[in-house]
Amino acid sequence: SQTIHQWPATLVQPVGSPLSLECTVEGTSNPNLYWYRQAAGRGLQLLFYSVGIGQISSEVPQNLSASRPQDRQFILSSKKLLLSDSGFYLCAWIQGQGNYGYTFGSGTRLTVV
Amino acid sequence: QKEVEQNSGPLSVPEGAIASLNCTYSDRGSQSFFWYRQYSGKSPELIMFIYSNGDKEDGRFTAQLNKASQYVSLLIRDSQPSDSATYLCAPRRFSGGYNKLIFGAGTRLAVHP
Numbered sequence: 592s593q594t595i596h597q598w599p600a601t602l603v604q605p606v607g608s609p610l611s612l613e614c615t616v617e618g619t620s621n622p623n624l625y626w627y628r629q630a631a632g633r634g635l636q637l638l639f640y641s642v643g644i645g646q647i648s649s650e651v652p653q654n655l656s657a658s659r660p661q662d663r664q665f666i667l668s669s670k671k672l673l674l675s676d677s678g679f680y681l682c683a684w685i686q687g688q689g690n691y692g693y694t695f696g697s698g699t700r701l702t703v704v
Numbered sequence: 705q706k707e708v709e710q711n712s713g714p715l716s717v718p719e720g721a722i723a724s725l726n727c728t729y730s731d732r733g734s735q736s737f738f739w740y741r742q743y744s745g746k747s748p749e750l751i752m753f754i755y756s757n758g759d760k761e762d763g764r765f766t767a768q769l770n771k772a773s774q775y776v777s778l779l780i781r782d783s784q785p786s787d788s789a790t791y792l793c794a795p796r797r798f799s800g801g802y803n804k805l806i807f808g809a810g811t812r813l814a815v816h817p
Contacts, residue, residue: 634792685803689733697746
């Protein structure tokens with residue numbers, strides 16, 4: 592069966608520090624992968640998506656970047672965090688045309704202080 | 705106008721009652737629609753999806769879709785306290801060669817004994 596892993600679960604980082612969040616998928620190949628952010632009391636905002644190794648598309652201008660070094664690995668990064676980067680970061684994947692929706696990872700709660 | 709509109713709630717219903725959650729969307733090109741449940745501090749989990757106009761039933765849940773009115777709803781029969789969560793509506797859009805879900809901000813449901 593397919594599973595998706597995210598880590599860490601929680602993170603407290605000072606303003607100006609770097610960030611690296613990792614997401615891996617098991618039990619499938621060539622998934623479409625997504626990074627979403629959910630600010631407190633807000634909806635899910637799509638940040639990045641990837642249809643394959645090295646292929647990254649950005650939805651909105653961010654202080655963030657993403658990379659996909661391997662088929663089942665998706666990384667979210669920042670060189671210098673801002674207070675506004677705080678939120679709940681979710682990785683998601685779909686197989687093929689996504690007829691059955693996304694499956695989300697357990698998320699990383701990031702607090703920038 | 706937001707792409708996906710949901711009443712933020714909270715929607716308070718007594719145990720055993722029917723909870724009705726509503727969602728409107730702006731993109732007429734949306735072909736399929738997903739409902740996710742999100743418990744506080746957790747990642748969203750898929751409850752149901754619907755593609756065709758009309759009703760789709762799965763256990764205590766019924767999704768209703770009216771594409772002409774750009775309206776989708778979720779009914780929860782025999783509501784239980786364990787149904788207390790935020791419910792996210794997400795139309796699927798195919799754009800630029802990939803699928804993405806556009807999420808509403810969610811409706812918070814509170815089921816009281």
